[in-house]
Structures are given as structure tokens and as C-alpha cells.
Amino acid sequence: xxxxxxxxxxxxxxxxxxxxxxxxxxxxxxxxxxxxxxxxxxxxxxxxxxxxxxxxxxxxxxxxxxxxxxxxxxxxxxxxxxxxxxxxxxxxxxxxxxxxxxxxxxxxxxxxxxxxxxxxxxxxxxxxxxxxxxxxxxxxxxxxxxxxxxxxxxxxxxxxxxxxxxxxxxxxxxxxxxxxxxxxxxxxxxxxxxxxxxxxxxxxxxxxxxxxxxxxxxxxxxxxxxxxxxxxxxxxxxxxxxxxxxxxxxxxxxxxxxxx
Numbered sequence: 214x215x216x217x218x219x220x221x222x223x224x225x226x227x228x229x230x231x232x233x234x235x236x237x238x239x240x241x242x243x244x245x246x247x248x249x250x251x252x253x254x255x256x257x258x259x260x261x262x263x264x265x266x267x268x269x270x271x272x273x274x275x276x277x278x279x280x281x282x283x284x285x286x287x288x289x290x291x292x293x294x295x296x297x298x299x300x301x302x303x304x305x306x307x308x309x310x311x312x313x314x315x316x317x318x319x320x321x322x323x324x325x326x327x328x329x330x331x332x333x334x335x336x337x338x339x340x341x342x343x344x345x346x347x348x349x350x351x352x353x354x355x356x357x358x359x360x361x362x363x364x365x366x367x368x369x370x371x372x373x374x375x376x377x378x379x380x381x382x383x384x385x386x387x388x389x390x391x392x393x394x395x396x397x398x399x400x401x402x403x404x405x406x407x408x409x410x411x412x413x414x415x416x417x418x419x420x421x422x423x424x425x426x427x428x429x430x431x432x433x434x435x436x437x438x439x440x441x442x443x444x445x446x447x448x449x450x451x452x453x454x455x456x457x458x459x460x461x462x463x464x465x466x467x468x469x470x471x472x473x
Contacts, residue, residue, distance in 0.1 A: 240372045245279050245294050248328040248343050252368040253424075253436060256361040256387050257323075257331065257339035266321035270331055270341035271295055272365060274382045279327070294327040305331045315341075316349065334358045338388075359397040360436055362387045363444065363472075366394075367435075367460050370473060376447075398444045413441050416461050416469035435460065438472050445471030 243250035257270035276295035283290045298307040300317045305325075307314060315331035317323075317339050325331055329341040332349055338358040346353040356364070365386060369379045384390040418435060419425035426435045433441070438460065447457050450473075454465035460472045 240369075240374045242273075242372050245327055246281050248345060251326075251328055251343055252364040253346055254340050254342050254356045254361040255326065255329065255365045256334075256358055257341060258386060258388050259339075266319065268317075268321050268323045268331075268339050269385070270323060270325040270329060270339065272326050272368065272386070274385055292327075295324050296327060297322070297324050299323065300331065334361060354434065354436070356436055357401075358388075359394065359401060360439060362394050362397070363439055364436055367473070370447075371459055398439075401439060413469050416442060417458070418460060420459065442469060443471045445473060447473050 245251070252272065255270060255272045257268045260267045260269055273294065276293050278291050279294050280289050280291055282288070296307060296314065298305060298314060299320075299322050300306075300315075301320055303316050303318050304313060305315045305317055305323060306312070314323075314325055314329075317331050317333065319339075323331060325341050328344050330344060330347070330349065331339060332342050332347050333355070334340045335355045335357045340356065340358060340361040342349070342353070344350065348355040362383075366379070366383070369382075370376075380391050383394065387394050389396075413428055415430060416428045416438070417426065418438075424435050426433055426438060428438070428441045442461070445462050447462065450457055450462045450464075450470070455463050455470065457463070457473050461469050462471050462473050464470050
């Protein structure tokens, strides 16, 4: 299924300065002038009110303005990192109808982050995939809803956001919030231990590359690490004498024990 990948410069432009309220927290986020550094997938949350259906598929809680230089106009243009539209009869379109931003089988309004389209998780829930991947682009990998949550969680940790601060925003980024996310991860860990008898003796990721991870000498996608290792808290690992090298954590004997 082909997606219409729109040109940034066709979006509404303005002459104001960019607004970014996230640097106040010391986070190092991508500038969003491209998809570089953004998570492969992010969960969508349902925000239905009565007869009004609405899903939110954004990795930043509040919108911010992006500045980019347009060589055809010889000037900077400014556009929002949040896009709004509606899914009708399975197709998700921008409000002005200028671009298709994925497929979802429920008629609903939506907000989605720039560089993403709306799709379906492997367990039938709405998630947003980065434009260069996902099930609708080159037959990419579909992720489960909890895997999308793990990718978002890891992304925020890698950006330097404290766990307390992210817990607050995660309540609005994942259906059921942090408590439900932890429950979903626990279910995956139980299922993994039952179906995957592989004993993990080595696990690592190359911090200089976006998706270069290995488990027991075998290359695996970063999103698949949860199939081999449970999610752990950094504070718990460090208090026990271990350490974490994003995204894998190790005990005091350098044995991989989980992903943060």
C-alpha cells in the first residue's frame, strides 16, 4: 500500500520564531527537520469523548514549531511538528486533504507527529510508524502496542529525560498510562520465558548506529530485544552493583540482565 509522502515545504508557513518548550528540561531531542533520531514507532492513545472519536499519535506532548530553510524561496519557513486530520473509511488524511497519512479502520479525528503515519500494531491497536518503515512501507516490520511503548520509553531515556518527568507525559502517550504499560511488559516477559528457552549470555547495541544490536552474537533489531530480555529499572540495577549501557543493562559480572 503506497503512502503519499508530502513535502515539508507544502505545509502552512509562518514568519514567527520557533517555539520549543522542551529544552528547559535538559532533554536532547532531534530537531525534526528530518526523521533522523526518531523512534521507529510510537503508540497512539484514544481520547474519545462521548460521540467524538479522537486518537493522539505524538511523541511530544505539546506541539512545537520547526524552522527549515527553503532554497526555492531563499528564506526560512516555519511549520508545526503536529499534523491533524481524520481517518475515514480506512484512510487517514490531513484536514486539507493534501496528503495521506496512513490507514486505520475506525472513523476518527487524529493528531500525529511529523514524519509519521498511522497504522496498525501486530495486536490490532493504533500506532504511528516512522515514514521509512512499518507495514505499509516496503513491507516493514509491524510492532505490538507494548513494543511501540518500549521504543518511546527508550527514546526518552536516550534523550536524557528523567524517569519521573517521563512518567508524567507517558500517562498521555500510552493507553492506561505507566501502570498498564508495566503490566503489558510483565505479560511479555512471562510469555518470553515460557516460549524462548534461549539463555542470554551476551547482548549489546552500537551507540553510533540506529539499529545495530546483537544477542548471543546474532544481530537482532533493537525493537526485538524485549523478546530476549525483560525491562528493568536503572536505579534497581545500579543499586545492585550493575550498570546500563543504553539500552542494555548488566549485573556486576557484566552479564546482560535486561533493557531499560
